[in-house]
Amino acid sequence: MKPHVYLLAIASVIVLSSCFKNDKTFSKTDYELFKMAEKKEGFVWYKNSEEYLDKSSGTGHSNPLLRTRYNAIAATMLDGNGRIIEGINFPEGSLIVKELYDANKKLERYAILYKNATSPDADAKGWVWGYINSNNTTAAPASLKGKSCVSCHSQENNIDYMLMNKYF
Numbered sequence: 001m002k003p004h005v006y007l008l009a010i011a012s013v014i015v016l017s018s019c020f021k022n023d024k025t026f027s028k029t030d031y032e033l034f035k036m037a038e039k040k041e042g043f044v045w046y047k048n049s050e051e052y053l054d055k056s057s058g059t060g061h062s063n064p065l066l067r068t069r070y071n072a073i074a075a076t077m078l079d080g081n082g083r084i085i086e087g088i089n090f091p092e093g094s095l096i097v098k099e100l101y102d103a104n105k106k107l108e109r110y111a112i113l114y115k116n117a118t119s120p121d122a123d124a125k126g127w128v129w130g131y132i133n134s135n136n137t138t139a140a141p142a143s144l145k146g147k148s149c150v151s152c153h154s155q156e157n158n159i160d161y162m163l164m165n166k167y168f
């Protein structure tokens, strides 16, 4: 092999293995949640608005700015103003993605709720909890089943765990 071809081959192996190494920090569920959150099409924004909101006083999420969106299935549970209808339970397949930003509107993290009762990572209500950084690392793996999230999201006036209605 010519030296430059040889070097190229080594370089590709290094690049490829670092990609796979990144993926290893993800379980299959985390990876699927991340891929679903990265898609932007077919979502409806909370209150039909893509504006950046200041985090609420009740939040457990440290990032200063947020935006929340609902896939087509979850959006069937929103009223005409884009707020969640009181007393509903989200149907199977509902995906809610909260985008968390720094003060300069740079995306830092996704907080995700995905109703998928058959997932091995689903909690008792069928929700899978995703907490994934924009740089491909998990902030809280889905396998924890929302261990650090559920109690706060079960507070008074939640709707099927959702808190956007309460604070915005």
Ligand code: HEC
Pocket: 054, 055, 056, 057, 058, 059, 060, 061, 066, 068, 096, 097, 098, 111, 112, 113, 129, 130, 131, 140, 146, 148, 149, 150, 152, 153, 161, 162, 163, 164, 165, 167
């Ligand atoms: C101490 C309370 C608290 C904890 C802990 C917490 N959250 Fe939240 N979360 C909130 C509040 C309040 C909101 C409403 C938006 C805001 O102000 O951040 C919210 C919003 C969300 C939303 C948008 C949907 C909605 O209406 O609630 C998702 C998804 C979410 N959190 C996921 C998570 C995940 C995943 C974890 C755990 C890794 C978690 N949360 C831990 C308080 C908390």
